[in-house]
Amino acid sequence: MKNCYYILFSLLFYGFGAVGQVSKNPADSLKRVFLIAKTDTAKVNILNKMADAFKESNPDSTSFYALKAEALAKQARYDFGVASAYINSGNANIILGNYRQANQYFSKAQSLFESLLHDAKEPEIKRIQNGLAKAFASQGIVFSQQSNYYMALEMYQKALKVYLKIGDQVSTAKAYNNIGIVYKSQQKNNLALAYFKKAFQVQQAITEPTAAVTLTNIGVIYAEQGNKNQAFDCYKKAEKLFATTNNQRGFALLNNYFGDYYKSEKNYTQAEVYYNKALALYEAMQNKFGASLARYNLGRLHADLKNYDQAIDYAEKSLADAKAIGILDQIYHSEKLLSDLYGIQHNTELSFAHYRNYIVARDSITNQENSKKMLRSEMESEYKRRAAVLAEQSKRNTQLGIFTAVGLFLLAGLIFVTYNRRQIKRRLTLQKEVAEYEQKALHLQMNPHFVFNCLGSISSFIVQNGTDSALKYLAKFSKLMRLTLEYSKGSLIPIDKEIESLKNYLELEQLRFHNKFEFEIQSSDKVEFNMGIPPLLIQPFVENAILHGMVPKKGNGKIDVFFDVQNGQFLCSISDDGIGLTQSRLLKEDSVAAHKSMALEITKKRLEIMEATTLKSAQIDIREREDNGQVIGTQVILRLPIQYIQ
Numbered sequence: 019m020k021n022c023y024y025i026l027f028s029l030l031f032y033g034f035g036a037v038g039q040v041s042k043n044p045a046d047s048l049k050r051v052f053l054i055a056k057t058d059t060a061k062v063n064i065l066n067k068m069a070d071a072f073k074e075s076n077p078d079s080t081s082f083y084a085l086k087a088e089a090l091a092k093q094a095r096y097d098f099g100v101a102s103a104y105i106n107s108g109n110a111n112i113i114l115g116n117y118r119q120a121n122q123y124f125s126k127a128q129s130l131f132e133s134l135l136h137d138a139k140e141p142e143i144k145r146i147q148n149g150l151a152k153a154f155a156s157q158g159i160v161f162s163q164q165s166n167y168y169m170a171l172e173m174y175q176k177a178l179k180v181y182l183k184i185g186d187q188v189s190t191a192k193a194y195n196n197i198g199i200v201y202k203s204q205q206k207n208n209l210a211l212a213y214f215k216k217a218f219q220v221q222q223a224i225t226e227p228t229a230a231v232t233l234t235n236i237g238v239i240y241a242e243q244g245n246k247n248q249a250f251d252c253y254k255k256a257e258k259l260f261a262t263t264n265n266q267r268g269f270a271l272l273n274n275y276f277g278d279y280y281k282s283e284k285n286y287t288q289a290e291v292y293y294n295k296a297l298a299l300y301e302a303m304q305n306k307f308g309a310s311l312a313r314y315n316l317g318r319l320h321a322d323l324k325n326y327d328q329a330i331d332y333a334e335k336s337l338a339d340a341k342a343i344g345i346l347d348q349i350y351h352s353e354k355l356l357s358d359l360y361g362i363q364h365n366t367e368l369s370f371a372h373y374r375n376y377i378v379a380r381d382s383i384t385n386q387e388n389s390k391k392m393l394r395s396e397m398e399s400e401y402k403r404r405a406a407v408l409a410e411q412s413k414r415n416t417q418l419g420i421f422t423a424v425g426l427f428l429l430a431g432l433i434f435v436t437y438n439r440r441q442i443k444r445r446l447t448l449q450k451e452v453a454e455y456e457q458k459a460l461h462l463q464m465n466p467h468f469v470f471n472c473l474g475s476i477s478s479f480i481v482q483n484g485t486d487s488a489l490k491y492l493a494k495f496s497k498l499m500r501l502t503l504e505y506s507k508g509s510l511i512p513i514d515k516e517i518e519s520l521k522n523y524l525e526l527e528q529l530r531f532h533n534k535f536e537f538e539i540q541s542s543d544k545v546e547f548n549m550g551i552p553p554l555l556i557q558p559f560v561e562n563a564i565l566h567g568m569v570p571k572k573g574n575g576k577i578d579v580f581f582d583v584q585n586g587q588f589l590c591s592i593s594d595d596g597i598g599l600t601q602s603r604l605l606k607e608d609s610v611a612a613h614k615s616m617a618l619e620i621t622k623k624r625l626e627i628m629e630a631t632t633l634k635s636a637q638i639d640i641r642e643r644e645d646n647g648q649v650i651g652t653q654v655i656l657r658l659p660i661q662y663i664q
Contacts, residue, residue: 066087066106069082073106073109073113077304112156113304121160150180162196168547191217191224241282313335349375490529520539578593587659591655593652621638629659
């Protein structure tokens with residue numbers, strides 16, 4: 019498991035009251051204040067502060083005081099206190115791994131703060147805005163822990179906007195840090211490092227103790243970039259800062275990273291020491307998510323040391339913790355580790371059983387993501403439909419008032435104008451629908467063309483290779499077909515899914531042509547996470563690069579695919595160092611073509627329809643690459659309108 023998986027543990031909470039360094043019993047002074055408090059609202063505020071004080075060390079106490087605050091606030095009809103209690107209850111459930119319950123609490127807090135904001139007056143507005151931002155940020159934590167990065171970024175950006183508006187530097191730093199964590203989880207390290215450094219700059223300016231967590235995250239980036247010395251330096255500085263705080267959760271994570279560092283240095287003794295420190299801290303906090311991760315790391319460590327019995331014991335316990343809190347991602351990794359370990363011990367039955375569970379977990383993760391996307395799409399459609407209904411009703415009411423005021427003559431004129439507008443709108447709608455149906459028809463032509471070529475490749479591969487290689491090829495083809503069918507239903511697919519499909523296809527062709535070529539797929543930091551492109555638009559050009567550039571070439575070659583944003587357009591470049599366009603055309607003229615390729619013709623038609631629909635330029639440029647007058651390959655550049663997945 020890579021560091022980018024469990025960096026999510028360093029997420030910061032957004033509770034009420036200061037965290038800082040606390041005493042052995044942080045609630046003692048608050049209890050004394052509670053006893054002399056005269057009003058129910060004051061008591062509710064104190065109970066919420068007590069709940070917040072325990073959130074890093076004792077989630078059960080946090081939950082206990084939050085529930086007491088909620089009950090008393092409801093009795094006193096103190097809505098702000100109720101919403102604050104919801105935030106604390108959500109924080110307790112995050113540590114305990116109950117993400118569904120946590121998000122329910124945060125959603126209720128958001129709704130309550132938003133209703134309070136409608137009727138709020140100064141100076142209460144700023145306090146309510148702060149609470150609303152905490153509700154947004156807390157939901158971002160849950161979505162991030164569930165790997166729903168699109169929603170996590172949306173919530174964090176909403177929270178950041180409010181924090182900057184009200185000047186809350188502490189929470190601004192936390193929001194920067196958490197946005198960095200989401201980008202890190204998406205393997206966008208440059209963006210992640212930029213946000214971590216923003217967070218650390220703010221934290222240094224205000225001497226914020228949570229700077230230790232941010233330093234840990236910066237160290238992780240350096241470690242993944244191969245700068246081990248810089249990473250270790252960050253870890254040591256973070257360790258000193260953690261000694262002045264009570265952030266046990268963050269300190270446990272740091273110990274995990276120390277374990278990773280020493281493991282990379284092949285100092286397995288020190289690595290085991292730090293992994294065990296992390297495990298002890300997580301168990302003391304009753305954090306099964308963290309405990310499962312620490313045990314998984316210990317299992318991998320002992321597997322590397324060939325202590326297979328100990329490795330299996332840790333992996334089984336890691337799996338049990340993951341199942342107890344329903345974390346599919348950790349179940350997925352633990353099942354895979356157990357399958358590998360039992361396979362090494364030649365226990366075929368158990369190895370196969372865990373491999374089967376690993377496949378089930380993998381498919382469940384995929385199905386969950388698809389369900390979430392479908393639900394988001396349905397909610398957005400319903401929201402737009404209701405907004406349209408309300409807008410239409412408002413428009414009609416306004417028109418009715420005008421008609422009554424100006425009389426029958428103006429009424430007739432307005433009816434005529436309204437009728438005309440509706441006819442124009444209907445005509446434009448029909449034109450748009452025709453364009454969309456034409457686009458879908460072309461896409462349906464593209465799908466069989468793609469499948470036909472892939473089946474031809476499989477047939478050729480089976481003839482040329484052995485049974486085992488053919489089975490491996492078919493397995494990859496099955497995965498590619500599933501991805502293609504899954505994402506070709508919509509008009510756009512996310513860039514990361516397009517990259518995944520292209521990678522799978524290129525790996526298939528590498529198998530088929532015996533690694534005759536290498537490939538590299540990259541995207542710049544300008545490519546945003548919610549940008550999309552039409553499905554099956556890039557694959558035909560990659561296929562041409564292989565068949566007409568790589569295959570006829572003597573020796574091996576390379577294909578490069580690069581996604582970027584330039585001059586307000588989405589750019590995709592497919593480059594190869596093959597024989598070039600001129601020589602490829604000559605070879606075609608000398609051979610008998612088996613069929614007429616429709617890919618380029620269909621793609622050009624799709625681009626024309628895209629231009630008509632978006633009213634923006636969509637162009638394709640195919641040219642030979644030259645160096646000092648010598649042909650060194652072919653380059654295809656697609657310049658498309660920037661489109662976002664809603």
